[in-house]
Structure formats: structure tokens, C-alpha cells
Amino acid sequence: MAGIPARAVSLVFKRDDFMKGRVGKIFIDPGHGGSDPGAVGPGNRLEKDDNLRYAKKLRDILTARGIECVMTREGDTRPSYGERCAMEKGCDLAICCHRNGAAAQAARGVEIWLHHSVAAGGSIVKWA
Numbered sequence: 001m002a003g004i005p006a007r008a009v010s011l012v013f014k015r016d017d018f019m020k021g022r023v024g025k026i027f028i029d030p031g032h033g034g035s036d037p038g039a040v041g042p043g044n045r046l047e048k049d050d051n052l053r054y055a056k057k058l059r060d061i062l063t064a065r066g067i068e069c070v071m072t073r074e075g076d077t078r079p080s081y082g083e084r085c086a087m088e089k090g091c092d093l094a095i096c097c098h099r100n101g102a103a104a105q106a107a108r109g110v111e112i113w114l115h116h117s118v119a120a121g122g123s124i125v126k127w128a
């Protein structure tokens with residue numbers, strides 16, 4: 001997918017986490033949206049648009065593997081904090097996607113926040 005850096009974050013789950021029902025549903029929140037553009041990059045590239053592309057790609061990858069996903073937005077909207085919290089209920093893992101901005105033009109990458117209720121016993125994130 002265009003725009004996703006070659007060195008991206010890859011989520012690693014133990015097969016047992018899914019087989020034993022510890023990860024059944026994943027909440028994905030593409031940061032910003034609506035009247036909140038987030039960081040503005042070169043050529044007026046908006047963080048909210050990049051976040052949505054990343055989140056949709058992540059959702060597609062996960063659902064192709066049989067994992068149920070809940071997205072806070074599918075378009076250029078900005079759900080309230082309360083609405084996002086309500087959507088997260090019942091999810092085992094929450095992923096919030098942000099691209100952010102930096103003063104250094106050489107800076108690259110994305111920021112992804114994870115919160116999970118999966119039982120301890122292994123790393124859930126692996127840096128590619």
C-alpha cells in the first residue's frame with residue numbers, strides 16, 4: 001500500500017491467544033478525522049487521511065485472518081471520545097493509529113498505541 005513505510009509495525013499474537021479465546025475482537029481507531037486534520041505534511045498531506053488508510057489496511061489484514069474488527073470511523077468523521085469508548089467495549093485489543101508530524105524532515109514512520117487485555121506471556125508487538 002502506498003504511503004506505508006517499509007519498516008512498519010507487525011503485530012504478533014500467539015496462536016493460542018486466538019484459539020483459547022483471549023483475543024476475539026480488535027478495536028481500531030484511526031486518529032483524528034472530521035474537522036481535526038492532525039499533523040499536516042508536505043503538499044498539505046493530512047495525518048487524518050494517512051491514519052484512515054493505515055487502519056483500513058490493518059483491518060483488511062486482520063479480517064482476512066478471521067479476526068473481528070471494530071473501526072471507529074470508515075470516512076472523514078470524528079467520533080467523540082465517549083462514542084469511541086462505547087465502541088471499544090467488548091474488545092480484547094485496542095489499536096490507535098497516528099502518523100504525527102516532526103520538525104525534522106528526515107523523520108519517518110507511524111505511531112501506534114496498543115492496549116490489550118490478553119493474558120501476559122509474550123510480546124504482542126514486533127518491530128519489522
